[in-house]
Amino acid sequence: MSLLTIVFKNLRHRPTRSLLTALGITVGITAVVALLGLAKGFETSWEGAYKARGTDLIVARITSRDPLPTPFSMKVGDTLRALPGVTQTSGLLADLMSIEDSPTLIVAGWENKTFLWNHLRLNAGRLPAGEHERVILVGAIAAEVLKKKVGDKAQIDTETFEVCGIFTSESMSENGSVVMPLGSLQDLTSRDNLVNFINMKVDPAMSADELRKLRDTIAQRLPGFQSFDASEVGKANIGVQATKAMSVATSLIAIVVGAVGIMNTVLMSVFERLHEIGILLAIGWRRRRIVSMILLESVTLSLIGGIAGTVAGVVSLRILEWTPILRGRITPDTGLPVLGGALLVSVLLGVLGGLYPAWVGSRMSPTAALRYE
Amino acid sequence: MNDTSIAPLVEARNLAREYDRGAIKALGGVTFSVRAGDFVSIMGPSGCGKTSLLNLLGALDTPTAGQILFDGRDLRDIKDLSAFRARTIGFIFQSFHLLPTLSAIENVQVPMLEASLSRAARRERAAELLRAVGLDHRQHHLPAKLSGGERQRVAIARSLANNPRMLLADEPTGNLDSASARAIIAMLQQIHGDRGMTVVLVTHDAGVAAAATRTLSMLDGLIVSDTVSPGPVAPGASPAGTRG
Numbered sequence: 001m002s003l004l005t006i007v008f009k010n011l012r013h014r015p016t017r018s019l020l021t022a023l024g025i026t027v028g029i030t031a032v033v034a035l036l037g038l039a040k041g042f043e044t045s046w047e048g049a050y051k052a053r054g055t056d057l058i059v060a061r062i063t064s065r066d067p068l069p070t071p072f073s074m075k076v077g078d079t080l081r082a083l084p085g086v087t088q089t090s091g092l093l094a095d096l097m098s099i100e101d102s103p104t105l106i107v108a109g110w111e112n113k114t115f116l117w118n119h120l121r122l123n124a125g126r127l128p129a130g131e132h133e134r135v136i137l138v139g140a141i142a143a144e145v146l147k148k149k150v151g152d153k154a155q156i157d158t159e160t161f162e163v164c165g166i167f168t169s170e171s172m173s174e175n176g177s178v179v180m181p182l183g184s185l186q187d188l189t190s191r192d193n194l195v196n197f198i199n200m201k202v203d204p205a206m207s208a209d210e211l212r213k214l215r216d217t218i219a220q221r222l223p224g225f226q227s228f229d230a231s232e233v234g235k236a237n238i239g240v241q242a243t244k245a246m247s248v249a250t251s252l253i254a255i256v257v258g259a260v261g262i263m264n265t266v267l268m269s270v271f272e273r274l275h276e277i278g279i280l281l282a283i284g285w286r287r288r289r290i291v292s293m294i295l296l297e298s299v300t301l302s303l304i305g306g307i308a309g310t311v312a313g314v315v316s317l318r319i320l321e322w323t324p325i326l327r328g329r330i331t332p333d334t335g336l337p338v339l340g341g342a343l344l345v346s347v348l349l350g351v352l353g354g355l356y357p358a359w360v361g362s363r364m365s366p367t368a369a370l371r372y373e
Numbered sequence: 374m375n376d377t378s379i380a381p382l383v384e385a386r387n388l389a390r391e392y393d394r395g396a397i398k399a400l401g402g403v404t405f406s407v408r409a410g411d412f413v414s415i416m417g418p419s420g421c422g423k424t425s426l427l428n429l430l431g432a433l434d435t436p437t438a439g440q441i442l443f444d445g446r447d448l449r450d451i452k453d454l455s456a457f458r459a460r461t462i463g464f465i466f467q468s469f470h471l472l473p474t475l476s477a478i479e480n481v482q483v484p485m486l487e488a489s490l491s492r493a494a495r496r497e498r499a500a501e502l503l504r505a506v507g508l509d510h511r512q513h514h515l516p517a518k519l520s521g522g523e524r525q526r527v528a529i530a531r532s533l534a535n536n537p538r539m540l541l542a543d544e545p546t547g548n549l550d551s552a553s554a555r556a557i558i559a560m561l562q563q564i565h566g567d568r569g570m571t572v573v574l575v576t577h578d579a580g581v582a583a584a585a586t587r588t589l590s591m592l593d594g595l596i597v598s599d600t601v602s603p604g605p606v607a608p609g610a611s612p613a614g615t616r617g
Contacts, residue, residue, distance in 0.1 A: 002492060005475075006472075006479075009474040009475060276473075279471075283464060283484045284462070284487050285455060366434075367434045
């Protein structure tokens with residue numbers, strides 16, 4: 001027999017209460033996994049868009065005011081193209097727009113005849129022919145939402161565009177967006193010669209050290225601009241970060257509710273067992289062993305809830321992913337950071353919830369505790 | 374056993390214990406000593422302070438005034454009284470105080486978690502102790518499935534778990550029928566005789582007290598007599614001889 005034997009037997013002695021507490025934690029951790037999985041998936045999806053396009057570096061002006069970076073002159077592309085090691089650049093203008101009766105979609109303008117277009121797989125139709133042609137390419141998911149096929153007309157703001165193609169991309173966020181030639185979007189939004197981003201391709205032989213130097217040069221030559229690689233772009237995007245912050249905040253509420261629940265249960269369990277704690281103190285158990293026992297009970301409950309919640313969270317995300325209304329629009333990330341983080345949170349919940357009851361239990365005088373029946 | 378040249382194992386000096394800021398005076402300045410190998414009973418009516426005295430001797434409580442020396446060392450100087458209790462004192466209570474979720478053999482092992490014994494050694498020792506109290510066949514029974522006498526025998530086995538230097542028994546027969554009570558007292562006498570264990574037993578029953586080799590009688594928080602019997606006496610026999 002060990003301390004853990006006593007812990008498990010104590011929990012098994014009150015099966016209904018133990019199960020209900022674990023269930024409370026399960027619900028909390030399910031929410032944490034689902035929310036963080038969705039937020040992380042959103043961030044990954046943004047990174048995926050840049051990776052899919054073969055972009056090595058993205059340059060933008062980052063301000064805290066807008067979800068999309070502040071537009072700047074396309075001439076910045078000329079400056080970047082002249083830097084050593086830079087092989088290609090392509091300007092990109094993006095905006096969130098409502099098309100006809102649809103919910104808001106990302107509408108992007110890509111510099112025509114550049115590498116940005118290369119990764120698209122055309123399901124139907126063709127690519128735009130000119131920089132100012134009034135045509136749009138619609139992602140497969142966006143086509144379902146907008147109920148558009150090649151040849152249909154689509155009203156965007158005050159102008160009508162013809163759907164010239166339907167595409168599929170490796171990036172889920174692109175599949176849910178609309179793309180048109182850069183010039184057309186500049187015309188539509190009255191942003192002549194302006195872009196939000198410059199996508200850059202660099203010499204494939206460039207070392208990580210040379211790439212770092214290139215980024216330093218960009219920072220020196222273009223004050224107020226920042227360069228990111230694909231893995232950083234989600235972190236730099238205010239929209240992505242706002243979504244993440246909201247998920248974390250909601251998760252925190254779930255965690256606090258879980259911690260209060262477990263504290264309540266463990267505290268009740270300690271008060272019910274003051275007599276037993278008195279026996280343990282009387283026969284020589286050190287106070288820190290009493291603390292360990294109570295904390296272990298608390299952590300065991302929360303870990304059981306955490307494991308069940310993690311499984312339930314992953315299952316919930318899979319169900320959401322396959323729900324017709326959300327299919328193709330969300331790309332939950334259930335990688336190790338999310339799942340490991342959720343389990344870590346559940347352990348912390350157990351420690352937090354058990355600390356006060358453990359303190360109460362261990363501070364009892366043996367004779368006073370023995371008087372409780 | 375009563376050789377006064379032997380140094381006392383426990384010495385109480387002017388021991389006082391008050392509760393509720395002096396409203397209740399449980400002990401009013403008690404002085405006595407117990408030598409190693411003594412079997413002492415503390416007898417007196419309910420409320421005379423015998424359990425308070427036992428709690429102080431076992432370092433479960435601290436005196437309002439006075440001091441207790443164990444092997445010459447003042448208990449006030451011992452920082453970790455839990456460790457002291459675990460190593461030095463074995464407790465036997467009237468209500469057995471077994472943990473309801475653990476089997477007999479597990480209950481006996483509980484104090485051993487404070488000793489540096491391997492899991493196998495703990496189990497082996499607990500089995501040996503249960504065998505010694507005649508409960509070999511009840512090792513895996515929960516306390517609820519045991520009779521009162523059997524529960525008290527498990528408690529006795531538990532009190533011996535860390536091979537303490539002194540057993541403190543608080544009304545150990547108080548919740549037992551007479552046959553079980555006789556068996557428990559006989560067992561304590563055997564432990565005292567075979568192991569030379571120092572035993573201090575609290576009781577209000579003169580018959581039980583007579584099983585000891587020395588009886589301290591208490592009244593209103595004071596020791597009023599200290600009687601020595603010539604040798605081990607069966608429960609119910611009359612005490613003989615008086616000290617101090």
